[in-house]
Amino acid sequence: MRKKDDEKQRCIKTAVVELILKEGFQGASISKIARAAGVSPATVYIYYENKDAMLRDIYQEYAEDTFQYLLESLHPNMAGEQIIEELIRSYYSYIVENEEIFHFVEQFSTCPALQSNCGFMKGPGNLNQLLTELKRRQILNNYSNDNLYAILFSPVKTIAVKKCDSEEAAMDRLDELITIIQKALIRGY
Amino acid sequence: MRKKDDEKQRCIKTAVVELILKEGFQGASISKIARAAGVSPATVYIYYENKDAMLRDIYQEYAEDTFQYLLESLHPNMAGEQIIEELIRSYYSYIVENEEIFHFVEQFSTCPALQSNCGFMKGPGNLNQLLTELKRRQILNNYSNDNLYAILFSPVKTIAVKKCDSEEAAMDRLDELITIIQKALIRGY
Amino acid sequence: MRKKDDEKQRCIKTAVVELILKEGFQGASISKIARAAGVSPATVYIYYENKDAMLRDIYQEYAEDTFQYLLESLHPNMAGEQIIEELIRSYYSYIVENEEIFHFVEQFSTCPALQSNCGFMKGPGNLNQLLTELKRRQILNNYSNDNLYAILFSPVKTIAVKKCDSEEAAMDRLDELITIIQKALIRGY
Amino acid sequence: MRKKDDEKQRCIKTAVVELILKEGFQGASISKIARAAGVSPATVYIYYENKDAMLRDIYQEYAEDTFQYLLESLHPNMAGEQIIEELIRSYYSYIVENEEIFHFVEQFSTCPALQSNCGFMKGPGNLNQLLTELKRRQILNNYSNDNLYAILFSPVKTIAVKKCDSEEAAMDRLDELITIIQKALIRGY
DNA sequence: GATGAATGAGAGTTCATTCAT
DNA sequence: TATGAATGAACTCTCATTCAT
Known part of the structure; x- marks a missing residue:
């Protein structure tokens, strides 16, 4: 099995924060976040339970x-x-x-x-x-x-x-x- | 006639503010706002150009x-x-x-x-x-x-x-x- | 306002039944159903609360x-x-x-x-x-x-x-x- | 060694049947089946070519x-x-x-x-x-x-x-x- | 002016499947 | 063999907006 890639989670965090500054909560969709982080939308859900939990955790x-x-x-x-x-x-x-x-x-x-x-x-x-x-x-x-x-x-x-x-x-x-x-x-x- | 218009717009304003407190920007959709204001979604567009303009104006x-x-x-x-x-x-x-x-x-x-x-x-x-x-x-x-x-x-x-x-x-x-x-x-x- | 179009609901019903015969429950997605019925996916939700309710009702x-x-x-x-x-x-x-x-x-x-x-x-x-x-x-x-x-x-x-x-x-x-x-x-x- | 394999496959079979009774074909996804069977999703593919084949074989x-x-x-x-x-x-x-x-x-x-x-x-x-x-x-x-x-x-x-x-x-x-x-x-x- | 129907686009999420270990 | 990570595609459903009345 592959190991969880901390780098990926870091990218997601960064992407979330960047996108929310640029576009506000409204514009920060999972797919935009994933694209900005260079991962698949599905990958986000490996690291966070759902979108709300993701924002809350970050x-x-x-x-x-x-x-x-x-x-x-x-x-x-x-x-x-x-x-x-x-x-x-x-x-x-x-x-x-x-x-x-x-x-x-x-x-x-x-x-x-x-x-x-x-x-x-x-x-x-x-x-x-x-x-x-x-x-x-x-x-x-x-x-x-x-x-x-x-x-x-x-x-x-x-x-x-x-x-x-x-x-x-x-x-x-x-x-x-x-x-x-x-x-x-x-x-x- | 003039009276009724203002009343509707007031309802919309109130609904927007209420909903955004309760659910945040994310949960304040036009249809929810319209429902809370007791009007049709289409009516919102009589008073405001679009959603962004509505929020900005209010x-x-x-x-x-x-x-x-x-x-x-x-x-x-x-x-x-x-x-x-x-x-x-x-x-x-x-x-x-x-x-x-x-x-x-x-x-x-x-x-x-x-x-x-x-x-x-x-x-x-x-x-x-x-x-x-x-x-x-x-x-x-x-x-x-x-x-x-x-x-x-x-x-x-x-x-x-x-x-x-x-x-x-x-x-x-x-x-x-x-x-x-x-x-x-x-x-x- | 537009009136609800019974013809549309009939098309949806027909499409559901056709698709489920051809592809089984698995293949009968809302978008396929909508396409087969000649309506938008969103329209399905005007006539039925959600997919489960739709299947149940039909x-x-x-x-x-x-x-x-x-x-x-x-x-x-x-x-x-x-x-x-x-x-x-x-x-x-x-x-x-x-x-x-x-x-x-x-x-x-x-x-x-x-x-x-x-x-x-x-x-x-x-x-x-x-x-x-x-x-x-x-x-x-x-x-x-x-x-x-x-x-x-x-x-x-x-x-x-x-x-x-x-x-x-x-x-x-x-x-x-x-x-x-x-x-x-x-x-x- | 042979023993253990059969045991896993048996678990998968049982999980499939259980899940399909409880949730129907719709709710029986590979990951749910795997979880219920206590194996990894990838393991299912060792025993069955793909999902359709799995259901058919079982x-x-x-x-x-x-x-x-x-x-x-x-x-x-x-x-x-x-x-x-x-x-x-x-x-x-x-x-x-x-x-x-x-x-x-x-x-x-x-x-x-x-x-x-x-x-x-x-x-x-x-x-x-x-x-x-x-x-x-x-x-x-x-x-x-x-x-x-x-x-x-x-x-x-x-x-x-x-x-x-x-x-x-x-x-x-x-x-x-x-x-x-x-x-x-x-x-x- | 006012409406509910209608919609394409896109939301969040899960899928079957593959990859790397 | 067996795994959990990873993914593109597809899912259900809601969105902002427009249409027809």
């Missing part, structure tokens, strides 16, 4: 990857402002460097009909732990985790997708945002 | 409505902190009260493939004017409009869709968020 | 027709031997003249998986009534209806599909069968 | 088995009525005890498209010989073999698949059928 993997990416950017004994800067800056660069993946994850997560069938993810829990810990260590102001999370990650998302006139202007804008958020969240700043 | 109307709703909440001679409070609070209540519409707009606007064909909208321009004016009047700190916009509206969006244990806790969280943002953006706060 | 109609055909061949005051002769002879000619329909009905009814989802049919009840009545009037021997039914209709089915050397030989064989069954079932023959 | 084996079973039930010097009783009774019990096989054979043999490709079978010939012999020995009435065959075997088939209220009632019905047929076919009864 979403969850990429979503977890994102959290992983963020948490890995932190070092144990960073100062509070460094932590904030690093989190925001790495999220920003993640979005810029993984535009397709980011948009796929965003589209998926803004669709309640898709989101509702998703299983457990550990990324959010880890981040919550981090935030709680930073408050305990009196690094961050004692705001609710929901608000800390919202302020740390949603504005940067907004500006990362909004194209600037120049690369330089974009950097200035990011620096400014970091400063604003550091002042807002760090204890006794 | 999106644009609702998106403009949202900006309109926000700007209407402001009174000419409010203090800076009141302006911020009011913008955030009304956006929050708009999301909560128009859950279906909000999700439809969000899904649409996170999909580059859809977004790209959208025409001109005046809401963003008006808001930009407002922010520029508030900076000129030295009410807001002199941050870039992108950042002001991002901090004002994206965190509230994040928390508005994240269900809280109780209504009360949600209100506390919202109050907290408003305070954080007021401190961050208002000059000399 | 089967039930034809099966009822058969019973109807048999019962209509009888006149009120026939003698017992005439009744038997007529039932057997008309079933025989029905099979010969409606070969396609007969084979479709037979294939369907020998498949438990299909048969199990079938609804109520009134033909069998009517025939049972007839048999019971003929026993009450002391025309037929007092055998169980199951046996009467089995002897009356299954041997003729068997010989009707078994081709003979000549038309004449087939008729002789049929006459012989009728005589055998008359002797076996008619009281005091 | 059908022919089982069909021949049935004839064999019937003829084996007879003893050389049975009286005419015993022969008839034994043939009918053993066919009846065969059907009841081998429900799946019986239905598979029936479905197959009522489908002209399948039947047409079948090769030579010796069972029917043997039975014809027997009937001819019984007529020559003046045990059976001098009816055509087709009619003798039809009356002997098709009514019992009909009642064997028609469930009765009780086991006892079924036996009574069978006894009655035997009597009717004995009277109808045995010379000078």
Whole structure:
């Protein structure tokens, strides 16, 4: 017998994300995906139970990857402002460097009909732990985790997708945002 | 006669938004929409050129409505902190009260493939004017409009869709968020 | 709006029966059926909920027709031997003249998986009534209806599909069968 | 080594017959059959040339088995009525005890498209010989073999698949059928 | 204006079969 | 021999859209 070919599954994942950026969920049909991935439509069903499961699985993997990416950017004994800067800056660069993946994850997560069938993810829990810990260590102001999370990650998302006139202007804008958020969240700043 | 037409179109709009919340873009077919709206599939094509145009038109109307709703909440001679409070609070209540519409707009606007064909909208321009004016009047700190916009509206969006244990806790969280943002953006706060 | 076209549904029915004789259930795909019927595959779904329902509905109609055909061949005051002769002879000619329909009905009814989802049919009840009545009037021997039914209709089915050397030989064989069954079932023959 | 092969082929045969009873020809795909038989789809092709050949071969084996079973039930010097009783009774019990096989054979043999490709079978010939012999020995009435065959075997088939209220009632019905047929076919009864 | 019938195209999925091990 | 991976073709069914009334 032949062994399952991880390369094939990787191609499928890539094709899904590419196609969904280019054409939206509507245009990402199994046959287009298969063609883009260089496999037969039937092959997709060797790796995923059905289309919904495929999208869900790929979403969850990429979503977890994102959290992983963020948490890995932190070092144990960073100062509070460094932590904030690093989190925001790495999220920003993640979005810029993984535009397709980011948009796929965003589209998926803004669709309640898709989101509702998703299983457990550990990324959010880890981040919550981090935030709680930073408050305990009196690094961050004692705001609710929901608000800390919202302020740390949603504005940067907004500006990362909004194209600037120049690369330089974009950097200035990011620096400014970091400063604003550091002042807002760090204890006794 | 005029009356009846508008009624049908309203039904279609409502059906679209409902269905897309419940089933996502994938499940919102013309025939389902027509059935939910109580009209014939052919009737949809009297009011809209085709499906894409329909979604785009409905999106644009609702998106403009949202900006309109926000700007209407402001009174000419409010203090800076009141302006911020009011913008955030009304956006929050708009999301909560128009859950279906909000999700439809969000899904649409996170999909580059859809977004790209959208025409001109005046809401963003008006808001930009407002922010520029508030900076000129030295009410807001002199941050870039992108950042002001991002901090004002994206965190509230994040928390508005994240269900809280109780209504009360949600209100506390919202109050907290408003305070954080007021401190961050208002000059000399 | 257009009105439903009964002609179309008739074409579909005919095509189904033809194709199933020629290619068996396996070869009777919706697209082949549609092509043979001169309609679009989608049109089939206007007249039938799905493929299973289509086959079931068509089967039930034809099966009822058969019973109807048999019962209509009888006149009120026939003698017992005439009744038997007529039932057997008309079933025989029905099979010969409606070969396609007969084979479709037979294939369907020998498949438990299909048969199990079938609804109520009134033909069998009517025939049972007839048999019971003929026993009450002391025309037929007092055998169980199951046996009467089995002897009356299954041997003729068997010989009707078994081709003979000549038309004449087939008729002789049929006459012989009728005589055998008359002797076996008619009281005091 | 030989042993193991036969075991696999037996599993496949059993799986085919089971699946076709449960789901009909439509639902009996090679992969389902393989799964039910506990082998790989590819393995099926070691034992059978292709799907059609597989069904045909299995059908022919089982069909021949049935004839064999019937003829084996007879003893050389049975009286005419015993022969008839034994043939009918053993066919009846065969059907009841081998429900799946019986239905598979029936479905197959009522489908002209399948039947047409079948090769030579010796069972029917043997039975014809027997009937001819019984007529020559003046045990059976001098009816055509087709009619003798039809009356002997098709009514019992009909009642064997028609469930009765009780086991006892079924036996009574069978006894009655035997009597009717004995009277109808045995010379000078 | 409004409709349900009608459709070709294409959706997701499974098929019988072959390949590589 | 025996396998699970792989596939192009074909499956059932729904789609967005148009037609005829």
